[in-house]
Amino acid sequence: MISVLGGGVAGLCAATALAERGLAVEVIESEEAPAPVSLLAGGMLAPFCEGEAAPAQVVQMGLSAADWWEAHGAKVHRRGTLVVAPARDAAELDRFARLTRGHEWVDPGALEPDLAGRFARGLFFRVEAHMDPCAALAALRRQLAARGVRFHAGPARGRIVDCTGWAAAAHLPDLRPVRGEMLMLRAPEVTLSRTVRLLHPRFPCYIVPRGDGQYMIGATMVESARPGPVTARAVMELLSAAWTVHPAFAEAEVTATGAGLRPAFPDNIPAIRRAGERIHVNGMYRHGFLCAPHLAEALAGELVEELAPCASN
Template sequence: MISVLGAGVAGFCAATALAERGLPVEVIEPEDAPDPASRLAGGMLAPFCEGETAPETVVQMGLGAADWWEAHGADVTRRGTLVVAPARDAAELGRFARATRGHDWADPGDLEPDLAGRFARGLFFSSEAHMDPRAALARLRDRLVARGVRFHPGPAAGRIVDCTGMAAAAHLPDLRAVRGEMLALYAPDVAITRTVRLLHPRFPCYIVPRGGGHYMVGATMVESARPGPVTARAVMELLSAAYAVHPGFAEAEVTETGAGLRPAFADNIPAIRRTGGRIHLNGMYRHGFLAAPALAEALAEELQQELAPCVSS
């Protein structure tokens, strides 16, 4: 038996990849476990945009993410990513273009009529996608249950694959917390159909459509392990950035706020670690939905080869 600890994106992807190879799997969900940080994610499947600050390793991990999620029941919207900047920050677009690939210059108004006349030009990453992360995780859970995978609070009964994020810090001394904050808005007067990233020297943001006038706006990145609710500063900055994209957000209803601690290694690259008798899939940083499928498949391949004699016997 393989006991997967954690019910976030890393845990569900790992359990799925293992179960699909016919390996015996259970998922451990302690009753007092905090909500995983992945529940607050934007759900952007945007490897090329992440390449602005992430190394090529992360970009490569994410190239197949949209296909993986779609193959596993997620409702993936493949409308690309539009990157814009206010006129005073137009130089940011050139910097972003030089730091990334997979884009073309575009008129934002041609792609999103609601943005017509607001931005002179933008970068369009046509191959990128987005999805609702909570719905995608719910689909994975349903598929695992249908396969007979047991979910329970513990104790673990087998070899441990630890996907518990910051809860694994005692086993991973180089793991650090990066606080992220987000807002969910209902803005029926705004009609945006794809992820829009706003570049800004101090507080860049992204807006992800959820359908029916609902949008997720995120996300701050603070080198802090402080738990707790969203700060007033984060709310003001995110709302200001959303308003800079479209004035209709000024009349939006704030339907949710959230703050979570992203687990990250020193190099910000998600990884598989083996230490203390456990296998860790951790360090997702801001790349969970992008990188977890590739890492989960790599982990499952390794364990399938290691356990083949035991399974066959």
């Protein structure tokens, strides 16, 4: 038996990959734990855009993410990512272009009519995608339950795969928390069909359509272990950035806010770590939905190889 600790994106991806290889799996979730921080994610499957700041290893891990999620029941919107900047920040757009690949220069209004006349040029990452992270995780849970995978509060049995994020800090001394904050807005007057990233020297943001006039606006990245709700500063900055993309966001309804601590290693690269008999899948930083499938498949391959001699004896 393999006990996967944690029911967030890392845990559910790991449990899925292990179960698909015929291994006996259970998912252990704390009854007292809050909703996984994964539920606050944008659900952007944008490896090339992440390459602006992320190491090449993260980009490579994320290249197959959209296919993996689609194969596992998620509704993946393959509409690409549009990156824009106000005229005063045009240098940011040139910098972003130098640091990334997989893009082409476009007229933003030709892709998103709502942006016509607002931005002179933009970068379009055609192969990127987005999805609803809550719906994607719900699909994984349904599939695991259909395979007979049990979800419960413990105790764990057999091999332990720890996917508990920041809660695993006692086992991973170099893990650090990075606070992320987001807003959900209802803006029926805005019609965007793809993720739009707004570049800004101090508070860049992204806007992810959720359908029916709903948009996720994120996300601040603060080197802090501070718990608690979204700060007033984050709300003001995110709303200001959204307004810059489209003035109609000023009349939007704020339907939800969220804040959570994302776990990160010093190099910000998600990884599989071994500490004694415990295996950790952690350090997702802001790349959980992008990198968790790759790590899950790698982990499953390792454990199948390790457990094969036991099964043959």
